[in-house]
Amino acid sequence: MVVSSFSKDDIFEMLSEIPDPEIPVVSIQEMGMLRDVVMTDEGCEVIITPTYSGCPAMGLIAQDIKMTLEMKGVPSVSVKLVDSPAWATDWMTDAAKKKLKDYGIAPPLHSSCNKGNFSDNVILCPLCNSDNTSIVTRFGATACKALYRCEDCNEPFEYFKCH
Amino acid sequence: MTEKEALFSYCLRLxxxxxxxxxxxxxxCRNAPMLEEDLALTNFALDLTGRARALLTYAGEIEGKGRTEDDLAYRREERHYFNNLICELPKGDFAxxxxRLLFTATQEHLFYSELTHSQDGTLAAIAAKTVKEAQYHxxxxxxxxxxxGLGTEESHERLERAIDELCPYTGEMFETDKVVAVLQDKNIAVDNAAIRSNWKTYIEDILREVGVMVPGSQHMQTGGRKGIHTEYMGHILTEMQYLQRTYxxxxx
Known part of the structure; x- marks a missing residue:
């Protein structure tokens, strides 16, 4: 039996640098995808949760986790995907939302905005903060984003849909 | 039927x-009337594939015979698929x-809202994600x-034709049977019949808005939940399973 010389905090620290493959300015931890680390006799098990059902990045994230930890010498890493409780954009940290905005992506509103007719929601332009924006299409380059346009600064921008 | 058998069937169906x-x-994909719509429909397809992966993986775990999502997706015979028939009908025209998306997504939005209260934690979690996606659809x-409906004469006609064609396939979404009953007793499954009136109200309201006659009660097609399919299912599987069967x- 190999006793791991790493603590749970060490592992979290190492994982904190793994970026979201589709939005590299935020980490998987800031996105709320990294749920837990369970230390085992042989190494550790990292528990992650998918964002959107069909998010194609989950496989890549699992691979990144294994590679990162193995390169730091953590033996026997396994990654487990759990669905419960379901991820929501409210799990994103405020720091992550700020990073998204600085990157040019309007961060998600609180998920309660799903309750009504979401076309009524006002999305602020991440570039000039204007509320005079309009939706171009509900679908963007990834499943989690919609495309908007600012009517004041005329810039198109992406909105991270609340989920 | 044991609870485990029922849960396995339930997950396969969904x-x-x-x-x-x-x-x-x-x-x-690459055939939609405009790029925006191409992106929308393939986004929905992606949501549905993601949902299928979660449910088939879970079905495999419940069964306990080591079958993976891929084994279940690609290695079953036609009679062992349990989708509602409306899902397998040809894509037809855009209308x-x-x-089909309106009929199924409305039902799914109601169904998965209820399923979030399931006593089965995994199903409740899958439902929590799905309900938001179904609402978007x-x-x-x-x-x-x-x-x-409010467009041209042609688009209005095509909409009416599509509604007439697909209506007989909507009854299946609200059927109940032994599988559902066993799980309903344990507060795991949703009462399919109970969501029907809300579904009907939503559909009728929107069709009335665009001046389309709502079809009255009629004969409903059935069979999907028993593995009895339309002639189209075999063609889907021929293409979908080609690689796994050949190699x-x-x-x-």
Whole structure:
């Protein structure tokens, strides 16, 4: 039996640098995808949760986790995907939302905005903060984003849909 | 029927609905009337494939015979798929695709809202994710029904035709049987019949808005939940399973 010389905090620290493959300015931890680390006799098990059902990045994230930890010498890493409780954009940290905005992506509103007719929601332009924006299409380059346009600064921008 | 057997069937049914409808939606990839819609329909297909993966993986775990999502998606015979027939009908014209999406997404939005209260934690979690996605699909389909219904004479006619064609396939979504009853006793499954009136109200309201006659009660097609399919299912599987049948256990 190999006793791991790493603590749970060490592992979290190492994982904190793994970026979201589709939005590299935020980490998987800031996105709320990294749920837990369970230390085992042989190494550790990292528990992650998918964002959107069909998010194609989950496989890549699992691979990144294994590679990162193995390169730091953590033996026997396994990654487990759990669905419960379901991820929501409210799990994103405020720091992550700020990073998204600085990157040019309007961060998600609180998920309660799903309750009504979401076309009524006002999305602020991440570039000039204007509320005079309009939706171009509900679908963007990834499943989690919609495309908007600012009517004041005329810039198109992406909105991270609340989920 | 044990609870475990019922739960396995239940997950297969829901997983197969998503898998087969996703297949039909993805047929629009590069064929949609505009790029925006191409992106929308393939996004929906992706949501459904993601849902199918979660449900089929879970079905495999419940069964406990080591079958993976891929084994279940690609290695079953036609009679062992349990999707509702509406999912497998040909993609048809754009109106057909939109009406099918309206019918199924509205039902799914109601169904998965209820399933979030399931005593089964995994199903409740899958439902929590799905309900938001189904709402997105429903709103999108509703917008298109308005555009087609209030558009040109041709679009209005096509919408009516699609509704007439697909209505007989909507009864299945609200059927109940032994599988559902066993799980309902344990507060795991949703009462399918109970969501029917809300579904009907939503559909009737939107069709009335665009001046389309709501079909009255009629004979409903059935069979999907028993594995009895339309002639179209075999063609789907021929293409979908081609690789796994030609090169069994292929990996790369």
């Amino acid at each position: 997983g197969d609905d998503a898998l087969i409808h996703s297949y039909r939606l993805s047929e629009w 057909t695709t939109i009406v 429903m709103v999108h389909a509703s917008d298109w029904v308005r555009r087609l 069994p256990d292929a990996t790369w």
